[in-house]
Amino acid sequence: MDALIIDGPATLEGTIEISGSKNTALPLLFSSLLFDGEVQFRNVPRLWDIETTLKILESMGAQYIWDKEQGTVAILPLIKTKVAPYEWVRKMRAGVLALGPLLAKYGEARVSLPGGCAIGARPVNFHLDAMRLMGVGIEIEAGYIRAQVNGGLRGTQIEFPQATVTGTENIMMLATRAEGKTIIRNAALEPEVVWLGGVLKDFGVKITGLGTPCIEIEPRPLKRPDRPILVPPDRIEASTLIAAAVAARSSITVKGSDLREIDSVIQAYQKMGVKFKMNTESSTLEVQPPGRLGPVEIETAPFPGFPTDMQAQILTNACMADGTSLIHETIFENRFMHVAELRRLRAKIQVRGNTAIVDGPAKLIGAPIMATDLRASACLLIAGLAAKGQTRVSRIYHLDRGYQRLDEKLKRLGAKITRIAE
Ligand code: EPU
Numbered sequence: 001m002d003a004l005i006i007d008g009p010a011t012l013e014g015t016i017e018i019s020g021s022k023n024t025a026l027p028l029l030f031s032s033l034l035f036d037g038e039v040q041f042r043n044v045p046r047l048w049d050i051e052t053t054l055k056i057l058e059s060m061g062a063q064y065i066w067d068k069e070q071g072t073v074a075i076l077p078l079i080k081t082k083v084a085p086y087e088w089v090r091k092m093r094a095g096v097l098a099l100g101p102l103l104a105k106y107g108e109a110r111v112s113l114p115g116g117c118a119i120g121a122r123p124v125n126f127h128l129d130a131m132r133l134m135g136v137g138i139e140i141e142a143g144y145i146r147a148q149v150n151g152g153l154r155g156t157q158i159e160f161p162q163a164t165v166t167g168t169e170n171i172m173m174l175a176t177r178a179e180g181k182t183i184i185r186n187a188a189l190e191p192e193v194v195w196l197g198g199v200l201k202d203f204g205v206k207i208t209g210l211g212t213p214c215i216e217i218e219p220r221p222l223k224r225p226d227r228p229i230l231v232p233p234d235r236i237e238a239s240t241l242i243a244a245a246v247a248a249r250s251s252i253t254v255k256g257s258d259l260r261e262i263d264s265v266i267q268a269y270q271k272m273g274v275k276f277k278m279n280t281e282s283s284t285l286e287v288q289p290p291g292r293l294g295p296v297e298i299e300t301a302p303f304p305g306f307p308t309d310m311q312a313q314i315l316t317n318a319c320m321a322d323g324t325s326l327i328h329e330t331i332f333e334n335r336f337m338h339v340a341e342l343r344r345l346r347a348k349i350q351v352r353g354n355t356a357i358v359d360g361p362a363k364l365i366g367a368p369i370m371a372t373d374l375r376a377s378a379c380l381l382i383a384g385l386a387a388k389g390q391t392r393v394s395r396i397y398h399l400d401r402g403y404q405r406l407d408e409k410l411k412r413l414g415a416k417i418t419r420i421a422e
Contacts, residue, residue: 003394004407006384007416008366012250014413015284018238018257019404020045020071020231024192026094027169028199028229029053032062032075033101034176035203040228041073048401052092056084060098072228079106086112086143092401093117093166096124099147100170103136104177107149113140118373120332126167130158134171134178155180155219163188163302168215169196175217176205187215190303191235191261199229235261236309237403238285240378242266243313244410245287246274247320247386252413254285264306268314272296272321295323295360300331312338312379318358319347320386325358338376341369345387366391374402381406385415394422 020043030053032039044050046068054064054073061080066073082102089095089112102109114124124145128138131147135154139146155178160167168188173196175182187193189211197210203225206218238257242265245252259266259278266276266285273290296318300308308331318325319342329335336356339349344367348359366389371377377399384391396419399406407417 001394001422002396002400002419003392003422004381004384004396005418005420006366006381006387006391006393008385008387008389008391010248010250010385010410010415012245012248012252012385012410012413012415015253015255016241016409016413017255018233018241021192021234022047022049022402023165023236024195025050025231026053027097027166027173027192027196028231029057029073029075030097030101031173031196031199032057032077033079033098034105034173034222035077035225037224038074038076039225041231042071042228043231044071044073045231045234045404046071047404048397049092049094052088053094056088056095056098059083059085059088082106082109084109084111089114093122096127097166097170099127099131099145100173103131103147103149104153104174109145109147111145111147113143113145118337118376119335122332124167126160126162126164127170130160130167130171131174133158134174134182153178155182155217157183157185159185160187162186163213165190165193168193172197172200172207172215172217176200176219176222178219182217184215184217185213187213188302189213191232191258195232233257236307236375237406238262239265239307239310240313240382240403240406241409242269242274242285242287243310243317243379244382244385246272246289246293246317247382248415249289251286251288254287256283257285258283259285264304265310268296268298268306272317293317293321293361295321295325297326299328302331308332308335309375311335312375313382315339315349315356315358316342316379316383316386319349319360319362319364319383321360323360325360327356327358329354329356337372338379341372341376341380342383344369345383345391347383363388365389368392368394371395371398374398378403378406381410385410
């Protein structure tokens with residue numbers, strides 16, 4: 001297992017390009033199960049979660065070629081077993097995204113129950129209830145979801161009790177082969193959902209309402225993909241780099257992200273006094289942190305609200321702000337694991353229920369700390385940029401699950417970071 005040693009405080013300078021979006025690439029790769037023949041992808045980020053997804057597909061019989069340098073993946077979905085095994089799904093909850101396309105194409109699937117994770121219980125009951133309404137028989141057996149289409153897949157009306165990103169993606173993929181129209185109400189509005197829907201549309205499915213709470217899907221046979229499917233830039237990576245610039249009190253330019261997708265993040269940082277120079281044509285964003293950072297109050301929310309995947313990073317910045325910040329986490333019940341680690345760096349944070357009360361400015365001092373989940377690991381790396389002295393972040397594999405060598409990118413901007421094996 002690797003650890004990162006950060007010598008702070010860091011000063012950053014330069015321009016950094018954003019890699020492909022993890023949470024868009026994952027459903028896109030799983031959507032290859034729907035197609036006949038080879039499917040190609042480009043701008044695929046080099047991440048552990050991508051590796052895990054490809055291993056799940058391979059364990060079912062699919063063949064793939066992943067050119068990590070070029071960021072291309074080609075998948076030949078020659079499926080022999082319709083099983084997503086525990087061995088892989090336990091490493092990545094998004095393995096549940098195999099369910100929708102397997103059921104759509106083959107009418108059966110056995111997918112390991114993802115189980116809980118560091119940020120909360122994260123059940124998949126909304127996915128399963130919606131599938132049942134579409135005519136899927138589901139049983140939970142020895143830790144697996146055993147699903148079978150009984151008497152044909154039915155397009156129907158589904159209303160999610162709470163908007164769910166992967167739930168909406170799973171049902172959209174399932175609906176591509178149902179009999180009749182599927183209407184999803186309280187659908188997730190996230191750009192990742194819109195992108196997947198756009199790709200399905202490009203290849204023949206009739207979908208309306210993407211980016212609204214009501215998505216309608218009319219099944220159509222998918223065309224054979226005649227061109228590579230593009231993975232767009234990662235909005236959370238772009239946002240994380242804003243947090244890094246603010247932590248290092250340095251001006252950097254973030255390149256490649258769709259700025260509309262990170263509007264809520266930009267607005268939150270503007271409230272803290274950060275200035276931005278945006279150029280939508282060149283997709284560049286110059287981040288200009290202020291001399292004195294102001295406090296902020298944010299509440300995580302589904303898109304277009306402030307993303308839960310940026311809560312840990314902005315909380316870290318709040319430690320450096322002049323005054324008391326309030327960070328409310330409304331999506332996941334246990335997403336403050338990073339707080340205890342930040343306290344080891346002398347951050348002043350209390351957690352009451354789903355709110356973190358952050359008193360700043362704290363003079364962060366380096367110490368050994370431990371990454372607990374993906375976004376928490378990014379926040380600890382960012383804290384290390386701000387802290388005086390040496391910060392050692394252990395269990396950095398969480399970071400590599402979802403960021404394409406963030407440490408290397410920050411090093412290119414001037415941070416002093418060493419990766420060591422532990
Ligand atoms: N929920 C249920 N039952 C369900 C589904 C969801 O109770 O069947 C609850 C969840 O527990 C949560 C809320 O509904 O409280 C929303 O969860 P959602 O289903 O939208 O989350 P997800 O699809 O499992 C995706 C991202 C997460 C991101 C969330 C929220 C992927 C692969 N994962 O998860 O990304 O935090 O949406 O935006 O797209 C990350 O990248 O670090 C990450 C955790």
